[in-house]
Amino acid sequence: MTQAHRSTAHGGKAPGGSRCDGFTLIEVITVLLIIGILSTAILSRGGSLNGDLTARMGEVRSQLRYLQLMAMKNGISYLVLTCDGTDYWAYNSADANKPLPLPGESAAKIPLADKKMQMDPFTISYDAFGIPYNGSPQVKLANNATISITVGGQTDSLTVTPETGFVP
DSSP states (O other): OOHHHHHHHTTOBOTTSOBOOSOOHHHHHHHHHHHHHHHHHHHHHHSSSOOHHHHHHHHHHHHHHHHHHHHHHHTOSOEEEEEOSSEEEEEETTEEEEEEOOTTOSSSEEETGGGTEEEOOEEEEEOTTOOEEETTTTEEOSSOEEEEEEETTEEEEEEEOTTTOOOO
16 A cells, blocks of 8 residues: 555545545435434324323223223123223222222322323223123123323324224
8 A cells, every 4th residue: 555545544635635534425415314214204103202192092001901801800790991081990880989999000090180181081891701891881882982092282092892892
């Protein structure tokens, strides 16, 4: 390797007198393009980087699944999750005045304001086979039941499927 080649390899001057350090225009454009693609992918996943709505949806989904599993495990008809638009809570239909504790909650009756969320009123119950019902008195689901949840101005909904009670 000649002296000229060694000096250009370490940022020295090239034979024409120009410097060899820095980025080319193609490298800069490539990096900006990659950053643009990544940011588009991240924003398209949730529309926002705010995870509060996703977290609240996951909580309610888990609580519905918990009640379904408890009804099936203990052979109880009906375990109910209900919301009046201000609070939501679970109970056994045999004793509607005694709320059941839900996993991850410190109170049996959960104020929506404490979670900074809104939910439309609903009543979903499960029988000993895990089959979902809505309303009071219980009516077996014929169509999907939808629970609308709003957090920070963003709204999404959970769907309870008939017969299986699956909440995707």
